[in-house]
Structure formats: structure tokens, C-alpha cells
Amino acid sequence: MSKKIVLIGNQNCGKTTLFNILTGSFQHIGNFPGVTVEKKTGYIIGSDDELIDLPGIYSLSSYTLEESIAVEYLYHEHIDLIINVVDATCLQRHLYLTMQLRELDIPMILVLNMIDEVKENQNDIDVLKMKEILGLNVIPISASQHLGIDDLLQALKHTQSQKTISHSLYSSQFYQIVSPLYNIIEKKTSIYHLPLHYCLSKVIEGDQSIFSLLHFHQDEKIKVEQMIKEIEKKTQKDRQLFIIETRYQYIDQLEKKCFTMKNAYIHQKSEKIDSILMHHYFGIPIFLFILFLMFYITFYSLGSFLQLFIEKGILFLSNEITNVLLYCNVKGWMISFVSDGLLIGVGSVLSFLPVIILLFFFLSLLEDSGYMARIAFMMDKPLRQIGLSGKAFVPMLMGFGCSVPAIMATRTMSNHRDRLLTVILTPLMSCSARLPIYAMIIGVFFQSKKFAVMIMIYSIGFITLILSSLILGHFVFQGEPSAFLLELPPYRFPTMKNVLLNMKEKAGDFIHKALTIILLSSLIIWFLQSFDLQFRMVEAQDSLLATIGQYLAPFFSPLGLDDWRLSTAFLTGLTAKESVISTLSILTSQFSSLSEALSLLLTPHSAISFLIFSALYMPCIATIAAIKREMNSFVLAIMTVIFQTCIAYCISLLIYQLTLLFL
Amino acid sequence: MTLDQLGIHHKAIIVCIKGEGILRKRLLEMGLIPGTEVEILRVAPMKDPLVIYIRHYTFTLRKEDASLIEVEEVSHV
Numbered sequence: 186m187s188k189k190i191v192l193i194g195n196q197n198c199g200k201t202t203l204f205n206i207l208t209g210s211f212q213h214i215g216n217f218p219g220v221t222v223e224k225k226t227g228y229i230i231g232s233d234d235e236l237i238d239l240p241g242i243y244s245l246s247s248y249t250l251e252e253s254i255a256v257e258y259l260y261h262e263h264i265d266l267i268i269n270v271v272d273a274t275c276l277q278r279h280l281y282l283t284m285q286l287r288e289l290d291i292p293m294i295l296v297l298n299m300i301d302e303v304k305e306n307q308n309d310i311d312v313l314k315m316k317e318i319l320g321l322n323v324i325p326i327s328a329s330q331h332l333g334i335d336d337l338l339q340a341l342k343h344t345q346s347q348k349t350i351s352h353s354l355y356s357s358q359f360y361q362i363v364s365p366l367y368n369i370i371e372k373k374t375s376i377y378h379l380p381l382h383y384c385l386s387k388v389i390e391g392d393q394s395i396f397s398l399l400h401f402h403q404d405e406k407i408k409v410e411q412m413i414k415e416i417e418k419k420t421q422k423d424r425q426l427f428i429i430e431t432r433y434q435y436i437d438q439l440e441k442k443c444f445t446m447k448n449a450y451i452h453q454k455s456e457k458i459d460s461i462l463m464h465h466y467f468g469i470p471i472f473l474f475i476l477f478l479m480f481y482i483t484f485y486s487l488g489s490f491l492q493l494f495i496e497k498g499i500l501f502l503s504n505e506i507t508n509v510l511l512y513c514n515v516k517g518w519m520i521s522f523v524s525d526g527l528l529i530g531v532g533s534v535l536s537f538l539p540v541i542i543l544l545f546f547f548l549s550l551l552e553d554s555g556y557m558a559r560i561a562f563m564m565d566k567p568l569r570q571i572g573l574s575g576k577a578f579v580p581m582l583m584g585f586g587c588s589v590p591a592i593m594a595t596r597t598m599s600n601h602r603d604r605l606l607t608v609i610l611t612p613l614m615s616c617s618a619r620l621p622i623y624a625m626i627i628g629v630f631f632q633s634k635k636f637a638v639m640i641m642i643y644s645i646g647f648i649t650l651i652l653s654s655l656i657l658g659h660f661v662f663q664g665e666p667s668a669f670l671l672e673l674p675p676y677r678f679p680t681m682k683n684v685l686l687n688m689k690e691k692a693g694d695f696i697h698k699a700l701t702i703i704l705l706s707s708l709i710i711w712f713l714q715s716f717d718l719q720f721r722m723v724e725a726q727d728s729l730l731a732t733i734g735q736y737l738a739p740f741f742s743p744l745g746l747d748d749w750r751l752s753t754a755f756l757t758g759l760t761a762k763e764s765v766i767s768t769l770s771i772l773t774s775q776f777s778s779l780s781e782a783l784s785l786l787l788t789p790h791s792a793i794s795f796l797i798f799s800a801l802y803m804p805c806i807a808t809i810a811a812i813k814r815e816m817n818s819f820v821l822a823i824m825t826v827i828f829q830t831c832i833a834y835c836i837s838l839l840i841y842q843l844t845l846l847f848l
Numbered sequence: 849m850t851l852d853q854l855g856i857h858h859k860a861i862i863v864c865i866k867g868e869g870i871l872r873k874r875l876l877e878m879g880l881i882p883g884t885e886v887e888i889l890r891v892a893p894m895k896d897p898l899v900i901y902i903r904h905y906t907f908t909l910r911k912e913d914a915s916l917i918e919v920e921e922v923s924h925v
Contacts, residue, residue, distance in 0.1 A: 244877040246870075277903040278879050426865075429876045433884075452906065459890065459899075468893040562908050566894040569910075575897075668871050668913050669897055670878065673906040 187233040189263065190341065193255065193286065194270035195279050196241030197674045199298040201225075202328040203270055204238040207338070229341065243278075245285045246390075259289070266292050266344055268337075273297040273310060273325065274452075274675075276444070277436055283319075284432040288382035290350055293321055294340055300325040301332060309445040318439055320351070329680075354382050356438070359431050362419060363389070366412045373399045389413060389428045455555070455675040463559055472560060476582065479547040483540055483586060491539030499532035518722050521715060522708075531704050540617070541695050542688050544586055548579070548594065549687040553679035558671060565669050571651045572658030574600065574669060577607040581650075584614030588808040590691065592815050602662050606654065608812055609825050612804035613650040615643055618762035622799045625766055629783045630792040642800050645840075649801060649832060710760050714771075725771050730756065744798060744837045745791030745845075755798070761805050790848070794841035801833035851886065851917035852898065859887045860919035867916040879903040880917060 192207075194200045208227030225238040239255040246252075269286050271279035276297075286293060295315075303310060316323045322340055326333030353360065360367060363385070370388060374381045377399060387395035388409060396406055413424055420427055462471060482488065507524045551557045557579060565575025576598045583591035591611045598604040623642060631638045713730040717723045725731065734753030741752050750772040758765040766779075773782035787795060803809075803826040813822040854860050862884050865872050879902055880886065889899040889906060897910040 243874075246873060246877065275903065275905040278905055281877060281879065425873050426876060426881065429873075430881050433879065433881050455906075456889065463890060463893070463899075465891075465893055562897060562899070563892050563894070565908075565910070566892060566896045668874070669908065669910050670874065670913070671908050673899060673908060675906075 187235065188265040190229070190234055190236050190266045190268060191259065191262075191264050192236060192238045192268050192270060193259070193282070194241060195243055195272065195282060197672060198241065198270050198272040198279060199328045200238060200241060200270045203268075203296070203298065203326070204236065206328060206331065206334055208236055229338075231338075232342070234341065242282065244282055264291055266294065266341070268294050268296055268341075270296045270298050273300050273303045274306075276310070277433075277440060280436045280439070281432055284354075284435060285386075287319070287321070287351070287354055288380060288386055290380040290383070292344060292349075294337070294344060295319065295321045295323045296337060297323060297325040298328055301327040301330050311443040311445075315439065315443045318442065350381060352381070355431055355435050362416055366409065366416070369405070369409065369412075370399070373401075386428050389416070389424050391424055452675045455673075458676050459559070459673075462556070463563065468563055472563060475551075475556075479544075480586065483543040483547065488540040488543050491543075492536050495536045495539060496532070499528060499536065503528040503532065518715070521722075522711065527704070527708070531700065531707060535696070538692065538695060541587065541590055542692050544583065544590055545688050545691040546684060548583070548590075549684045550679050551579075552687075553677070553683055555674045555676045558673050561671060562673065569669075571654045573606060573610075573654055574598070574603045576600075576669075576671070577603060580607055580611055581614055584611040584616060586617050588612045588614070588616050588804055589695070589811045592808065592811040593691070593694070595815065605816065605821075606657060606662055608816055609657065609821075609828070610650050610654055612808055612812075612825065612829060613646055613653065613801065615646045615800050616762065616804075618805070619799060621763055621766050623796060625779065626783065626787075626792050626796050629780050630787070630789050638796070642796055645797060645836065646800050649836065653828075653832065707760055710757055710764075714757075714768075725774075731772070743841075744794045744834070745788065745841050746795055746798070748786050751786060751795065755802065758799070759803070759806055761807070762799075765799060790841060790844045793844055794837045797840055798833050798837040801829060801836060803827075803830045803833075849919060849921065850915045851888075851900070851919050852911040852914035854888050854919060854921060856888050856890060858921060859885055860921045861885055863918040863920050865917055871913065872916070875909075875913070875917070878907065885922070886917075886919065 192200050192204055204225065204227065207229050209230050227236050227238075228234065229236050237258070239258055240252065242252040242255045244252075245256055245259070267286055267289075269283050271283060283295060297310065297312070300310070310325070312323050312325055322344060324333060324337050324340055326337055328334075366388070367385060370385045371381055373379075374384050379398065384395055384399060388399075391413075401409065416427060417423055422430065462468060464471070503524050506528065507520055510520045510523060548557075551560070560579060561575040563575070564578035568575055568577055577595075580591045580594040580598075583594055588611055591614070592608050595604050595607050595611070598607060623639065627635055627638050710730070713733070714725050714728050715722055716729055717727055718729060718732065730753055731749060734756060735749040737752035737756065738747050738749040741747060741755075746752065750769060753772060754765045754768040757768040769782070770779045773779060773786075776782035776785070783792075804812075809822050809826060812825055813819055816822070849860075851860070851862075862880055862882050864882055865875050865880060884902060887901040889901050891898055892908075895911075897908045898914055899906060899908050900914075
């Protein structure tokens with residue numbers, strides 16, 4: 186019979202690496218606590234046993250969203266075997282979860298990962314003794330060096346998946362103290378077939394749900410609470426501390442008996458790197474320099490070169506296909522459908538692929554090396570001033586490039602409220618697709634004050650973000666400001682295989698999106714742009730889209746943008762922000778150039794308003810889809826759209842009216 | 849004294865964790881229980897959060913949360 190096996194451990198213990206080895210699949214692994222946000226499943230090589238990789242957790246008390254996912258799963262699914270992966274270089278903390286898992290009475294194998302690092306530091310672990318004391322199968326491995334994997338596979342084959350009730354897990358002293366309580370719980374658990382120690386510790390912790398699970402009457406409950414009060418009195422400890430300390434005392438005893446620690450402080454190398462990278466004065470400048478380099482390569486030098494290359498390729502392909510279609514005497518609307526709808530729409534988005542791949546290449550390096558956790562650490566204080574957490578910094582920064590990967594990057598955030606707020610705010614960071622709009626308008630109206638206007642646009646975006654965060658955080662997403670407890674993993678050298686896997690995964694996601702949502706929306710825009718109400722093929726200015734634009738125009742007149750062509754351009758900007766400029770040039774084809782058209786359509790005052798509205802208004806379809814997918818909420822995506830558009834409208838209106846008054 | 853008052857590279861023994869609820873529980877579960885030795889490794893460039901070393905691992909917490917941790921200093925380096 187096939188078994189259901191669960192892989193569980195602390196964050197950052199090498200679980201996902203092991204999952205990939207055991208199933209032969211290729212998941213991305215990060216050196217940032219909390220990379221496995223959803224659970225992943227696969228089949229163990231050479232068997233039909235199912236393996237489930239759960240998010241990394243520190244304990245079974247579900248402090249964060251991803252921990253809840255893992256804990257829910259453990260409690261409600263029928264599991265035959267647990268593989269508990271622990272980092273052998275910091276066993277003390279990792280074994281705490283092991284203590285809790287042991288209480289569940291599910292058959293378990295304890296895997297000591299990174300055993301090679303332990304030995305490198307001349308430390309040693311007596312595995313045999315550990316086995317004997319814990320009563321578990323203990324297997325030392327190194328997932329990254331492929332050591333001990335065969336032993337683990339053998340053990341998986343031979344481990345019985347029969348549940349056994351353990352009666353004694355902790356010191357005799359513990360049982361002495363809790364003995365009256367123990368007797369009551371033991372009776373109950375044998376009636377309802379529940380794990381004894383799990384129930385015992387939940388009762389001591391004061392978890393209310395356990396009382397109904399055990400069918401406690403009111404008077405029994407009072408009696409039990411009385412017993413716990415006595416325990417608290419006897420031990421001089423509160424109930425939480427009592428149970429947690431019991432587990433840690435057991436671990437401390439285990440450590441004394443089984444570990445030889447010649448070199449207790451084994452992360453000296455990381456400490457040395459940190460003394461430079463997190464230096465009091467140089468830490469932030471170094472970080473800014475790394476970022477600058479990363480963005481420069483991604484968006485300017487290599488990235489834009491590759492982007493141009495792909496754009497040219499697509500244009501060439503599109504022309505060739507059009508020629509072939511013309512040659513074959515295909516109908517006009519069909520040709521337009523293929524070249525203007527299909528190829529240009531999807532092509533313009535696909536041309537961003539190199540940028541996305543490069544961005545994720547660098548982010549993957551930051552993440553795998555362990556530097557990402559340090560960035561979150563250094564940026565926590567400034568971000569906290571505006572109600573966000575340090576973990577929001579990296580996604581927000583990526584928003585300057587493209588909101589889609591930026592929103593995807595919030596997966597590494599553990600707190601749901603912080604993540605929600607970050608996802609909603611990230612599109613306010615002016616993405617690179619809006620640059621062509623700025624360049625065009627500035628070129629026509631503000632050539633002499635180019636730099637100042639550019640700074641103004643970005644500052645307005647940034648100020649809006651700060652204010653929105655304060656307002657949303659205060660009124661909408663109140664919630665608990667979560668504590669910032671983040672493990673700083675030791676620096677590890679990123680493996681190329683892992684970095685490439687990450688890039689492949691993200692590129693796949695992106696292409697998938699380009700071929701589904703973006704394809705569909707491009708076709709819709711093409712249709713609206715090419716037909717009128719009677720479904721006759723017409724020029725753009727007579728199309729359905731223009732009709733819609735005309736309806737929208739009065740709405741924009743308080744902003745000084747009352748020409749229908751401008752509102753139509755905003756509308757097509759929904760597919761991708763670059764479309765704003767391309768739409769404008771199509772719609773103003775009767776003028777000699779777009780610059781000339783713009784100087785007639787806009788005044789310097791309304792040009793400012795146009796810039797601000799473009800910078801802030803609703804994100805493109807790809808971003809909306811990303812929000813929907815990441816937050817699993819259509820309502821939230823729509824709310825973000827409405828929120829941003831309202832903000833853009835209000836700010837443009839305010840600034841336009843002010844400039845009319847004062848400038 | 850509390851943990852946020854401890855100097856960099858100073859070591860201390862945890863006396864108790866004040867506060868209540870889920871945060872206190874989490875701190876205890878991360879191994880910050882009375883009697884455990886803790887060392888301040890560094891402070892962020894903007895003076896908050898702190899990096900501490902405890903039970904062979906490194907983690908960060910804000911000064912605000914560190915002020916819930918009552919400690920007794922053991923040695924100077």
C-alpha cells in the first residue's frame with residue numbers, strides 16, 4: 186500500500202532540497218526563511234509513496250499564516266509517516282519542533298541534515314545514542330552533498346506506519362508534577378483515540394479547542410484548570426513556560442549526552458561577512474550599491490539590449506507572417522487579427538522576458554546567499570515608520586522594475602497583514618513600463634527641466650505610497666503589527682543549479698501568463714480598436730474603443746484631460762502601460778507627429794496632470810492578475826484597482842487645479 | 849536590565865520573558881527561556897533591530913520586543 190509521507194521542519198533547514206532529491210522534482214530553494222509558502226507534493230523515486238513538503242515551521246502553535254497551513258495539514262490529514270528534517274548545526278532549536286511532533290504519536294524519522302558542516306567544525310553527534318534516547322530512527326544526511334540519501338530511502342521503505350502510543354516522553358520529574366492531570370487525560374484519550382501527550386500539553390497550554398475534542402464537561406474542565414493552577418504554584422512557573430521549558434530541558438539533557446561540541450560557534454565565517462555587509466556606516470551604502478548594480482544591469486545595460494533584440498525579432502516575425510498571409514490572399518481582418526492583435530500584443534509583453542529573467546537571476550542570488558534576510562533586517566526600521574515590515578523592502582524595490590515579479594516576491598513574507606499591504610502598495614512604485622510615457626511627455630513640454638520633472642514623478646509616487654500605507658494600515662488593515670522575528674541564516678554559496686531553476690520557474694510563469702491573460706486581453710483590445718458598434722471593420726478613431734473613450738472623456742475633464750484620445754489611451758494602458766503611447770500615436774495619426782499632436786492636446790498644466798495620472802492609476806492586467814493569484818482573492822484585486830485609480834484621480838485633480846491657480 | 853539595554857558583544861542570562869500572549873509564547877519557543885545564555889551580535893545600521901545569538905543560531909528582533917526580555921549580564925568582552 187502506498188504511504189502518505191510528510192516532510193516537516195523549521196524554516197531554512199534544507200527541506201526543499203531534500204524534497205527535490207527524494208522526488209526527483211525541481212523546486213526552487215531559497216536561503217530566506219519561509220520559501221515554501223504553499224505545500225508541494227511529489228512521489229518518492231522508485232515507489233508510489235506520496236511526499237508532501239509543508240511550509241517550514243518553528244513550532245506547532247501556528248504563529249504565521251504559513252505555519253497555520255502546515256499545522257492544519259498535520260492535524261486533519263491522515264499521515265502515515267513524518268520525516269522531520271533538522272539542521273544539525275543548530276539542533277537545540279530545531280529539536281523543539283521534534284519534541285512537539287513526537288507528541289502526535291505518528292511514526293517519524295528524524296533526519297539530521299547538514300551533517301557535513303557539523304563534522305567540518307570538528308563537532309560530533311552520537312547518532313546511535315540519540316536513536317536510543319529518542320526512540321526514533323535518526324539518519325544523518327547532507328542533502329546538498331547527497332550524503333546519506335540511500336540510508337534514508339531504505340529507512341522509508343522499512344519503517345512501519347503503525348501508530349504507537351507513547352507513555353513516557355519526558356523526565357520522570359515531569360510526570361511526578363503532572364500525575365493527577367496525566368491520569369485524567371490518559372482515560373479520555375484512550376476513549377477517543379487521541380494522542381496522549383499532544384492532548385496533555387495542549388491542556389496545559391490552555392488551548393480551548395482541546396477541551397471539546399476530549400469531550401470535557403464543565404465540572405471536569407474546572408477540575409483540570411484547578412490542577413493546572415496547582416502545577417503553576419508548585420513549579421513557580423506559568424503554564425506556557427512550564428510546558429515549553431519541559432521540552433527544552435529534555436533537549437538540553439539530550440545535548441549533554443549525545444553532542445560533542447568542540448567548536449560551539451560554527452558560523453564564524455558568516456559573522457565576519459556580516460561585520461562588513463551590515464557595518465554600522467558602510468552597511469547601507471554597500472547595499473545601495475549592490476541594488477544599483479542589479480537594477481542597472483537588469484533594466485539598462487544587458488536587459489534593455491536583450492529586450493530590443495526580442496522586440497526586433499517579434500517585429501520581423503510579425504512582418505514575415507503578414508507577408509505570408511498577404512501572399513496567401515487571406516482576408517484583411519484576419520491579417521489584422523494575427524499581426525496587430527496576436528503578435529504585437531503578446532510580443533510587446535514577451536519582450537519583457539529578458540528583464541524578468543535577469544531580475545530573478547539577481548534576486549535568486551540575493552536570496553540563496555542569505556543576503557536577502559539581512560536586507561529585510563537593515564530596512565526594518567525605516568519601513569516600520571510607515572507601518573510596513575522590513576520584509577516589504579525587496580518587493581517594493583522590484584516594483585520600480587515590474588509589479589508582477591514584485592508581487593510574486595511577497596511570498597517570502599510570513600505575516601498575512603504585512604503581505605496584503607505590500608501587495609496593494611507595490612503597484613504604486615512607478616514601473617519601468619511607464620517610462621516611455623514620461624519620456625514622451627517630458628520631451629514635448631519640459632525638455633529644459635527634464636531631471637526635475639522626473640524626480641517629481643517618482644517622489645509623488647513615493648509620497649503616495651507612504652501616505653497610503655499609513656492610511657490603509659490605520660483604517661483598513663489594522664491587525665496586530667507583527668513582531669519582527671527573523672532568523673538570519675548563515676551565508677551559503679548559491680548553487681548554479683538552484684539559481685537556474687528559479688529563473689526557469691519564473692520565466693515559465695511569465696510565459697504562461699503572456700499566453701493566457703495577456704493574449705486574451707490583447708485580442709479584446711484589438712477587437713475594440715478595429716470594429717465599430719455594427720461590427721464593421723473601421724479605423725481606430727471610429728471604433729468601439731473610441732466610443733468608450735468618448736464616454737470616459739467628461740470624467741477626465743476636471744483633470745484637464747478632456748480629449749477622448751487621452752482617455753482611450755488610459756484605457757488601453759490596462760493591457761500594458763506602454764500601450765498608452767502606442768495608442769496615442771495610432772489615434773493621432775492625422776498629425777505629422779505624436780509630439781505635435783501632444784502639444785495640441787495638452788497644455789503644460791494638463792501635461793503634469795497626465796503624467797501624474799499615468800504614474801499612479803490602476804496597474805496593468807498582468808499585475809491585477811498577479812494580485813488575484815497571489816492573494817487568492819478577486820475582490821482584493823478589484824479593490825486595489827479602484828483604490829489606485831481613485832488616488833490617481835484625486836492627486837491629479839488636486840495638482841492640476843493648484844497649478845492652474847499658482848503657476 | 850532588559851535585553852535591549854545590553855551592549856554589543858555582551859552576554860547575558862535570560863531571567864524571564866515579560867508580556868503575554870502569542871509573542872511571549874513564540875519567544876519562549878524560539879528558545880529564549882530563563883537560564884539560557886544570549887549574546888548581542890550587532891545592531892542594525894539604523895540602531896534597530898538587534899541581532900542576537902542564542903542556542904547556536906542567529907536571529908533578529910526589534911528593540912521593542914527585546915525590552916520584554918529581562919536579563920542578567922554575565923561578562924564583558
